[in-house]
Amino acid sequence: VYPRKLTIDDIEALALGAWILGTGGGGAPYHRLLNMRELYRDGHEVTLIDPISLADDALVAVLSNMGAPLVGQERLADPAFATKPVRTMECYLGRTFDAVMSLEIGGGNGVHPLMVAAVTGYPVVDADTMGRAYPEAQMTSVAIAGLQCFPLTLADIRDNEVIITRAESWKWMERISRKACTEVGSIAATCKAPRTGREVKDHGILYTTTKAIDLGRAVMVARDRHDDPVDAIINSADGVRLFDGKVVDVARRATEGFLRGQAAIEGIGADAGSRFTVHFQNEFSVGYRGDAPVVMTPDLICVVDSASGDGIGTDVIRYGQRVSVLALPSPPVFLTPQGLENVGPRAFGFDLEFRSIFPAGPS
């Protein structure tokens, strides 16, 4: 039922669910969750609205924090900072926004626009443009739909702001904004190209905020009841369990601004005797059982703690962890030819023909 006032419990569940949907990337939502607890303690509140209720000419801010999660570990997160590029964009456009939404529901950015909403009073649209986390600007539903990629505003924590008024393509927007981000310390708050209500309704990935909240809540309930939280994720998000095991080897390297590598998992229980390898480039991108690729982007590859159901980031996965590998269905937009070109295995350097683990297509 919309509009819906989110409780702090909803936001705790959102943080948990967003970290799972981050498929290993997007940075942990912890600092943003701490900020939300503080904001709610001070009496702030956030309202979630139905994307379908947006007027066609409504103006929606698409928000994200851009940069290296490592830098975020030292700079923390701040609602006032997250709000800066929104105000800059409003000045540039000469009008105010009607609502805000997430660029990506996965990881810390799933909670990011809620900080802005709490400070500004704007409602949050129950939608995003990835349904997960991906590293680059062209890897969104709105880029795949060919919508306009500019303008973009970007703010530094100091008194530096950048407006990118035009870019030839989403890839150019990625290159230019990445350069600015690196220059201000590899972390920046951004307001991406604003979207009309019509564009959100036609090309957004809808109801992902609720999906993340439901996912997080399912895990919390399972923990309380001492049920298996991994089963709870599968039931809540129509996923499949691919492998249970223990991480026995992790190799990582930082190249061209990406965290690349792989984690080898040795099977336990029903999977005893076999080995599963997940490759990552910021997010988990391809999974092999033995030598055979069995799951690949854009299907969501989630690696979670088998006991707690918590998401595990590609930057923190380590030896000895008991993990379950799950696949969740991709948003349909990524399964189109244009979608696969932008986010299929080849976009991440794997010479593989995409085959979904969900044979009937997306559920």
Added chain:
Amino acid sequence: MSRIGIDVGGTNTDAVMLDGAAVLGAVKTPTTEDVTGGIQAALQALLAEPDVSATGIEAVMIGTTHFVNAVVQRRDLNRAAALRICLPSGASLRPMVDWPEDLAVCADGGAYLVEGGHEYDGRPLALLDEKAIAAAGQRMRADGVDAVAVTSVFSPITAEHEERAAEILRGEHPDLRVTLSSRLGRIGLLERENVTLLNASLADLAARTVSSFERALAESGIAAPLYITQNDGTVAAVDIARREPVFSFASGPTNSMRGAAFLSGIDDAMVLDIGGTTSDIGCLVAGFPREANNVVEIGGVRTLFHMPDLLSISLGGGTILDPSTLAVGPRSVGHHLMEEALVFGGETLTLTDVAVAAGRADIGDRNLVCNLSAATVRDVMGWVERHLSEAVDRMKTSAVGEPLLVVGGGAILTPETIAGISEILLVPNHGVANAVGAAMAQVSGEVDHVFRDMERDELLRRAEEMARARAVAAGADAETLKVVDVEDLPLAYLPGNAVRARVRVVGDIANVAEGGDDGDPTP
């Protein structure tokens, strides 16, 4: 030449004397409220052992759980101010933001956020606001707060702003005890700040405790130098232990793992320490505990620093069973086992009782548990085996069969076999493995320095020389020093090809003059 190792636990104070690999004497005495008295009693009992002599003692090493217990039990903490050098970033999340309320109340000495800090590549984030730091120092003095935790953004990359802040603060408030986060923690501002604040809030207790250790030694007539054992299996001179008590947090489990390695002669193994309430599982690599590389919670506070990688489960000799449902734990009779367990005439069914009924040990009176059915005993011991096996397996990092060393008072619960474990060894003298681990602790020297305009080989050689010099200054025998950790990190954007290098060396304690010199080991 001999050494004394003392483990001051919450319940018992254990003391051993070692000569080379030989345990000359070992005693267990109760820990007293007055720490000095308990250690004196332990030393007196040790010196009364037939093979123990008070002469020729080369060093005394004490390991203690005092500091971590103070945090867990929220007692004996002093107020500590937090100075965070971070603005314009980090303003919305105040220091102690994610601490449990009851702990924050004990330790909160005010928070001061000022401009400054660095970027990941060593460039400044903002100019250091020296005026604001001076004002903060004045305010701390006016408030009667005399300990402070200073945390600057990216200080593990460069500690320049923290060090300057310490100078300014001491200028305004000469009695202030200053802890710098760059000395303690890693990247991750909140977690590093948390460790720094815990350290600052232990300033009084650390000073008091270390002094009572010194007094106990003096009053026992032992003139050998005193060392305090650390999380990583090495020792620190007393003046360092006074300043950095957080580095002693995990010395209990570390000493027991190191002691297990020493007593068994096996340097690479899994270690299972079964106590009265919990079991700790760790992993020894080359005789030292494997280090944790993620967040470790201490008393509900998230921290990230040098800590051994341990898994604790609620399973020990005193773990209580529900007599009707046979549900196991997590409650335990703890150190009241000798009064409360059935085999000792008590009224509480514990895992020790079941182990006795299973014939694993002959302690207490077995007749008092003869009414436990064979099926019950089998089921409960099966449960114990499953839980311990799973916990050991969780901590293993390879599929290769490794030995498992078992220590601790609850060792009778050890299963006969565990999957993935090549052999299970009950370590001799396992009841005092902690004190043995303390006695055999080594001295380390570490350098963490930014070098400019040098080739990699040369700067690493220079760093190693500095680390060796520090270890020798801290009392190490130069002949025995080994490099245990080398890390170099190029800092782009800093002028002059800057490279941050960290080198750590470890060696045995150098023999001091015959009969024991009353030396301060650090010149």
